[in-house]
Amino acid sequence: MGISVIYTRFCIVLITLFCAFCLSAASPVVVIHGKASIANKGEHGYAAALARHAVKWYRDGGIAADISDDTDIAKSLSGRKVALLVYCASPDAKQLKELRGFVSKGGRLIVTYSSSQELADILGVRLGSYRKTIGFAEMVFANDRPVNVARSISQSSQNIFSAYPIKGKSTLLAWWTDQSGQSQGEAAWLKSKNGYWMTHVLLADGGASDKADLLVALTCSLAPSLWTTAARSRLSSVGRVGPWQGVGDAQSKLAKMKVDGRVNRAANEVAVAADYLVKANKKIAGGDAAAAWALAKEVDLRLYRAYGFLQSPSNGEIHGVWDHSGQGLYPGNWERTCKELSARGITDVFVNVAAPGFAHYASQILPRSPLYEAKGDQLSLCIKAAHRHGIRVHAWLICFSTTGATTNRMDIFRKNGWLLGTTAGSTQKWLDPSSVDVRAHLVSAAKELMTNYRIDGLHLDFVRYQDYYNSLGYTTRVRFERDARKGKPVANWESASKSGATFKEVVRWRAKQVSTLVAEIKATQRICAPKVLLSAAVLGKYPTCVESVGQDWMSWLSCGYLDYALPMNYTESPAVYSSLLATQLNQKRIAPRIIGGIGVTAAESRLGSDKVIDQVKALRAGGAAGFVLFDLDATLSKEILPILSLGITERVTP
Numbered sequence: 001m002g003i004s005v006i007y008t009r010f011c012i013v014l015i016t017l018f019c020a021f022c023l024s025a026a027s028p029v030v031v032i033h034g035k036a037s038i039a040n041k042g043e044h045g046y047a048a049a050l051a052r053h054a055v056k057w058y059r060d061g062g063i064a065a066d067i068s069d070d071t072d073i074a075k076s077l078s079g080r081k082v083a084l085l086v087y088c089a090s091p092d093a094k095q096l097k098e099l100r101g102f103v104s105k106g107g108r109l110i111v112t113y114s115s116s117q118e119l120a121d122i123l124g125v126r127l128g129s130y131r132k133t134i135g136f137a138e139m140v141f142a143n144d145r146p147v148n149v150a151r152s153i154s155q156s157s158q159n160i161f162s163a164y165p166i167k168g169k170s171t172l173l174a175w176w177t178d179q180s181g182q183s184q185g186e187a188a189w190l191k192s193k194n195g196y197w198m199t200h201v202l203l204a205d206g207g208a209s210d211k212a213d214l215l216v217a218l219t220c221s222l223a224p225s226l227w228t229t230a231a232r233s234r235l236s237s238v239g240r241v242g243p244w245q246g247v248g249d250a251q252s253k254l255a256k257m258k259v260d261g262r263v264n265r266a267a268n269e270v271a272v273a274a275d276y277l278v279k280a281n282k283k284i285a286g287g288d289a290a291a292a293w294a295l296a297k298e299v300d301l302r303l304y305r306a307y308g309f310l311q312s313p314s315n316g317e318i319h320g321v322w323d324h325s326g327q328g329l330y331p332g333n334w335e336r337t338c339k340e341l342s343a344r345g346i347t348d349v350f351v352n353v354a355a356p357g358f359a360h361y362a363s364q365i366l367p368r369s370p371l372y373e374a375k376g377d378q379l380s381l382c383i384k385a386a387h388r389h390g391i392r393v394h395a396w397l398i399c400f401s402t403t404g405a406t407t408n409r410m411d412i413f414r415k416n417g418w419l420l421g422t423t424a425g426s427t428q429k430w431l432d433p434s435s436v437d438v439r440a441h442l443v444s445a446a447k448e449l450m451t452n453y454r455i456d457g458l459h460l461d462f463v464r465y466q467d468y469y470n471s472l473g474y475t476t477r478v479r480f481e482r483d484a485r486k487g488k489p490v491a492n493w494e495s496a497s498k499s500g501a502t503f504k505e506v507v508r509w510r511a512k513q514v515s516t517l518v519a520e521i522k523a524t525q526r527i528c529a530p531k532v533l534l535s536a537a538v539l540g541k542y543p544t545c546v547e548s549v550g551q552d553w554m555s556w557l558s559c560g561y562l563d564y565a566l567p568m569n570y571t572e573s574p575a576v577y578s579s580l581l582a583t584q585l586n587q588k589r590i591a592p593r594i595i596g597g598i599g600v601t602a603a604e605s606r607l608g609s610d611k612v613i614d615q616v617k618a619l620r621a622g623g624a625a626g627f628v629l630f631d632l633d634a635t636l637s638k639e640i641l642p643i644l645s646l647g648i649t650e651r652v653t654p
Helices: 003-024 041-060 070-077 093-104 117-122 208-222 226-237 247-255 261-285 289-309 334-343 370-375 378-388 407-416 436-452 474-484 500-528 544-549 553-558 574-584 609-621 634-644
Strands: 029-033 066-069 082-086 108-112 125-132 138-141 152-154 159-165 170-177 183-192 195-198 318-323 348-355 392-398 419-421 427-431 457-461 533-539 564-568 595-599 626-630
Touching (some): 041 066, 041 082, 066 070, 070 082, 070 093, 082 208, 093 108, 093 117, 108 117, 108 208, 117 125, 125 183, 138 183, 152 208, 195 208, 208 226, 208 289, 208 634, 226 261, 226 289, 247 261, 247 289, 261 289, 289 609, 289 634, 318 392, 334 378, 348 378, 348 457, 370 378, 378 392, 407 419, 419 474, 474 500, 500 544, 500 553, 533 544, 533 553, 553 564, 574 609, 595 609, 609 626, 609 634
Parallel strands (some): 029 066, 029 082, 082 108, 318 348, 318 626, 348 392, 457 533, 533 564, 595 626
Antiparallel strands (some): 125 159, 138 170, 183 195, 419 427
């Protein structure tokens, strides 16, 4: 073996070891979520989910942050410059000692949502009391906020733990306002020499880009050297938008395209991006990393616009949004929401207003919600504004899930015997699809919506079982034996229902229970509201969803029970997305009745506008009727719809 070969291999080993060391080295930033400090174990998963969002926002902003829970604070803080504490509700004496030691050695803290006055003392903050509210809509920041922080950031927090600055120790950084911009008299953020304090948590309810910027800016203000890290990271990947690997690649590919108005507009945006990139590199070379970081972000924004300009609208296509909040983008102002959606080319809004546990409208069947009591009939207000702006309204009815149900409501379900039994013998927070009374109740709710309101569509959700193996309780067994076995008992139910011929029988029987509800609602619709469209949000993995949750939605389309199915194809993977569409759109008579569900800000997927465009293009290629975006929030409003409206949803004047 030659010396040059040995030397080459030696260098490869050194490089590999160095990369492994870099990957294993602790980041200067750590996100620590509550676990030991949260007494309610049911909240542990929530805190962890919030922390994962924070880690992603850091990554989006160019900072690789580690994540851990608070069971070993000393280990988590070791070697760090900044620690973000997410919902560390009530740290004990040992944890507090470690946090004080961390700060005394120069470490800095960003604390979100804690009830610990001892922890607040470390940041020079005075705590107030727990407060519930439905009026908070934005965090408005003071003029002396850190560089690159937006003036206001959307967030609909419904509860906070009040906190106040202490003279000489902390100051107000941001305060809560309502939708009209009026201050609510409560601090959102406080700052001190030791870090920052937030009276709630950063929610993944929209405004993702602003929240990523906020975390990076706060962190870098506490450890300024991190601006260089963040800027270099952003510049290393800048311009990777849509089919382009960078600004130069975008320019090269556009130069090969036939010149027309769209290409010209895209080329102009890329030219601006190229100018920003030059300026960004000059800024970082000159030592102004914060400015370079902001310019790098502008480069990507311009390329998103360029990619948006290259797209074209499709006549007659359904452009929908799911509104999970049930009150629009601007609670109390449906007119503003619908005007904005119309301007962005949205044709349909699916508004979440009904469930066994609540109604955001004047229902005589379902329990009226606190939102209805506080802000009025959301469905009526939505219809009035939407129709004025040419938008169709689909009333979103949650079927078997008990989400939003009060304790009293759950007691009623339990007393009526409506709750689905678990295999272990308890009950789930889920209504039993095999109950005739449950189905009759839901049909009545559907009929009320279709007859009392001028809706354009009724949209069914959670029209399925919750799972399979945990939903094989006593009632399920008895009803299965009665319906499918003519009363003959199933021997060894626990094992027989999970494999073999009996398993297949149970799968078919469960699917029939769910299909019966859809068929009954369709029969009611044909009689009382023949012009109302009936649709359902369904799981994308078909036919496995028939087995797992009893949702045979392809048969609903084939039998005419639905006008449209909206498969929730929530994924960031192009390969997975293509695989889902290959199954869903493979029948020419079915494809035009599919409205593809795109998870822009779903728990399973977070998509930039270029990825949304790519998924829409795939739906079009397969002959789908259109698309619907989840969810109507600040991210959709500020980051996605403006780009789509440049081409995909552009309003074309006849």
